[in-house]
Amino acid sequence: MTTEATWFASASAEDTAAPGVTYLEALRTALADLLAEDERVLLLGEDIGTMGGAFRVTAGLQDRFGGDRVRDTPMAETAIVGCAIGLAISGYRPVVELQFADFISCCYDQLVNEAAKLHYRFGIAVPIVVRCPSGGALSAGPFHSQCPEGIFAHVPGLKIVCPATVQDAYGLLRAAVEDPDPVLFFEQKALYRSQKAPLDAAAPVAGIGRAAVRRRGEDVTVVTYGSMLPRCLAAAERLAAEGVETEVVDLRSLVPLDLDTVADSLRRTNRLVIVHEDNGSSGIGAEIVARLAESDALYALDAPVCRVTAPDTPVPSSPLLEERYVPSVERIVSAVRALVGA
Amino acid sequence: MSHLSNGSSPPSAPWSAPDGSAPDRATADGASPDRLRPGEVTPEGARATAIPDNWSQLLALMVLSRAIESRLNNLFLQGRLHGRLISGRGQEAIPVGATATTRPDDLVCPAHRDLGAHLARGTTPEEVFLQYLWRADSPSRGRDGDVHFGVWSRGVLPMISHLPDSWPVALGLALAKQRQGAGGVVLAFCGDGATSTGSWHETVNLAAVWQLPLVLIVENNQYAYSTPVSQQFRVASLADRAPGYGIPGARVDGNDVVAVQALVSEAIAAARRGGGPTMIEAVTMRMDGHAIHDQARYVPTELLDAWRQRDPIEGFAARLQAAGLLDGAALAALRDDAAERAERAYQTALEAPEPDPAALTEGVYANPAAPARTRPAVG
Known part of the structure; x- marks a missing residue:
């Protein structure tokens, strides 16, 4: 399948003077x-x-x-x-x-x-x-x-x-x-x-199968990966201004799935939000919740888990529709607020 | 026109061009005079091919292939073997003739009626029976069954049920051979049904574009499960498709092991010297059902009767006897020996250990350092 893809103008940092x-x-x-x-x-x-x-x-x-x-x-x-x-x-x-x-x-x-x-x-x-x-x-x-x-x-x-x-x-x-x-x-x-x-090409290559905690926080764990990480971090900034400290876990790989890092975080925060751009049904979020529910990590939960994902529809083309489709910073913030009762 | 379309041949044979003529020649690669002539039907020429020096190897491989499948068939009928049996009976000349002259550094991608290709590459009857009995030491260690296997160390790619999904893989095998520059070639087999898929088209096209050292062998055995070739494609001959891809193609009597070997050897030689891929349609007949469960009542009896007269082993043996190379006693001894080898292999496999059920989840990954499916301990 070929297509002319160059019209896609994602926000460009390439020409900015920022280092890296x-x-x-x-x-x-x-x-x-x-x-x-x-x-x-x-x-x-x-x-x-x-x-x-x-x-x-x-x-x-x-x-x-x-x-x-x-x-x-x-x-x-x-x-x-x-x-x-x-x-x-x-x-x-x-x-x-x-x-x-x-x-x-x-x-x-x-x-x-x-x-x-x-x-x-x-x-x-x-x-x-x-x-x-x-x-x-x-x-x-x-x-x-x-x-x-x-x-x-x-x-x-x-x-x-x-x-x-x-x-x-x-x-x-x-x-x-x-x-x-x-x-x-x-x-x-x-x-x-x-x-x-900045890129450190000489840094040891991190193997596949290890999640990373991108931000520390004790009130709620947000698990995400890929395109949603910047939005989750932006949401965490906003929530911090409201006094809610969010821990953001970046899965980095879905298979293997590093559930230990997720469970460790959950045991500290007792609240879990999962954010992914892929639609929700039978998705990675569902798998994470199921595996946690099969383990003693289930007892760490102080509130129901929450998934913030795209709806179960094809991806719409109109910017207005797509803005509603892809999980936004606002939706992530709202989900966390609802979960922590803020 | 030839033995292929004489009175004993079945009606509406797919290789009969509407006007009885051979298709136009295409010379997309500037074929030299000794090069295969694309799309041409060559039964007479093939018949004129002399008996090759390796005739005893060809005969022995076909007889052994038949003996193994015959033993397997009996075991199934006796209820001593389960699962699936896909027979290549009546088609042995194609995998054997095509593969017998391959070099150790060549690779073969057989389909499901090509037991002879495995045997020609050195796969033993023991390995075959271990595989059919799902033994722990079988090529797939019980993870796959029947002819869905291949001993990779012998240069045989294990097939999968999705046909011809080995063909796209064969592209990479052939590209590796091309890059290595040592003249290695890859043989890929499929049936007439598989030619209707997109994978088939993508493979032939890319092989042509990159001029890969690949010999593409289509075994036209008249039926894909219950679907006759008249409902599978419209061309008079599948080899006619080759010029459309810019590669040479040829048709051969798939029940004549000498003709198959002669034609495939020519294609292999061309590929070795950088001449790119060749498509070969080997015309034959599926003499059993799709698999052992299938009585194939949809196949006209007279069609099978006609083809039964052209059995590849009987035909070759008769030719060897006429040439004074073989007598009835030697042929009988060969058959007895093959049957004995098959029986010994079965007995060996019977006594071999079965796989350990506890090993079920092992080997999904080559690097399972971080197991994907391990759950945290249940609290």
């Missing part, structure tokens, strides 16, 4: 470093070479590493992902770019029935990474805005990574490529240019 690099540049740096350090790494995707990708994540990489290693492909997600699987079991470390996460439906079989099951069936490891530009709030409509991570988090054999910060965009992408299992890497379009921070 953008989330998008951190992804590009990770890919460049991986290509430079490891000859097994190959990039595959539609328009990733000459054009540098629909979002320019791979800009300049084909010039630097050649068309053999940064490979433009026909418009054929099944063939691309299947090809990556074949490369991976031949000793390569392929990284696929899907132009939009929405198009992952076109390669479901290869991901779910080939990649996810080969190791369980035959002990054949499939170290592929599929980069999925994900999420809405860009007026891109029902087919360029989806957050399909919840669907794939249900599939045994796949790992699901959702970086929310500049450092994680770099570190988790490196960790994903180094991981021997198939990793779906849901990078956030809304964060591409809106997030800018």
Whole structure:
């Protein structure tokens, strides 16, 4: 599936004078470093070479590493992902770019029935990474805005990574490529240019499967990931001004799911709000609540849990409708207020 | 026109072009004179192919494949084997002829009627029976069953039920071979039904665009489950599709192991020297049901009767006998030996340990350092 994606003007930090690099540049740096350090790494995707990708994540990489290693492909997600699987079991470390996460439906079989099951069936490891530009709030409509991570988090054999910060965009992408299992890497379009921070490329690469506490607080735990982290932190700032101290846990990966960090936080705050952009039903929030309810963490709750998610509708295109669709800072603040009785 | 369309052939054979002529040749890759001629039907030429030096290997592999499936079939009928049995009876010439001359560094992606391809790559009867009996030491350790397997260390990709989902994977295997530059090639098999899928199209197209060292073998056995080829596609021959992708294609009598080997070897040789992919349609007949549960009453009896006269093992053995290379006693001894090997393999598998149910959740991930599904302790 191809599309002209460049009209999506997410808030841009790229040109500001603030120090550091953008989330998008951190992804590009990770890919460049991986290509430079490891000859097994190959990039595959539609328009990733000459054009540098629909979002320019791979800009300049084909010039630097050649068309053999940064490979433009026909418009054929099944063939691309299947090809990556074949490369991976031949000793390569392929990284696929899907132009939009929405198009992952076109390669479901290869991901779910080939990649996810080969190791369980035959002990054949499939170290592929599929980069999925994900999420809405860009007026891109029902087919360029989806957050399909919840669907794939249900599939045994796949790992699901959702970086929310500049450092994680770099570190988790490196960790994903180094991981021997198939990793779906849901990078956030809304964060591409809106997030800018210093990048420490020499920092130890944090492995997949560890959540991070992004803000400490004792009144309520907000669990989130990906595009919702900046909104949760903004909500926490606002709540702090009202005297409510919010702990914000960034899951960083959905599979493996670091429930220990969530449960530890819950035991301190006794209140839980889960925020994700993906719609709610049968989603990650539901899984977190279910697992907590199956554990003694349940007894730490002083109030019912609350999920703040997109509604169970397709992603609407109109900015007015979409503003209502994607969880806002206001909705997060209201949810926390209601929970703490403020 | 040929033995393929003589009086004993079934009516409305799919390889009969409407006007009886061969399709136009396409020369998308500037084919040299010795190159396969795209879309051409070559039964006469194939028949003229001399008996190859490895004739005894071809015969032995086909006989062994038949013997193993025959033993499996009996075990199912006796209620001593459960699950599923997908038979390749009558199609042995295709996987055997295609795979027998592959090199150790080549790779094979068989479909579900290609036991002969596994055997040609060195998979043992013991491994086959361990697999069918879901034993702990089977190639899949009980995680997958029947012919849904492959011994990767022998260069065989395990198939999955979604056909032809091995084909997109074969693209990557072939790209790796192309990048390694050592001349390795990849063989990918599918049936006529699988040619209707999008995966098939995406694979053939990308293989063509990148000129990958891939030999794409379509086993046209006339039926996909109950659906006859007349309801599956409109072209006179599936090989006719090849020129549409800009690659050579050819059709071959899939019941003639010599012809299959000759044609596939030519395609392999072309791929080795950088000539890109070739599509081969091997015309055959599914002699059993879709799987053992299926009586296939939807297949006309006269069609099966006609094809029964063209059994690939009987035909090849008769040719060898006519050429003075084989006598009846040697053939009988070969069959007895194959049946004995199958029986021994079954007995070995019977005594092999079954998988430990406690290992159910092991191996979902290569790196389970942070188990995905572990719940916190219940309080």
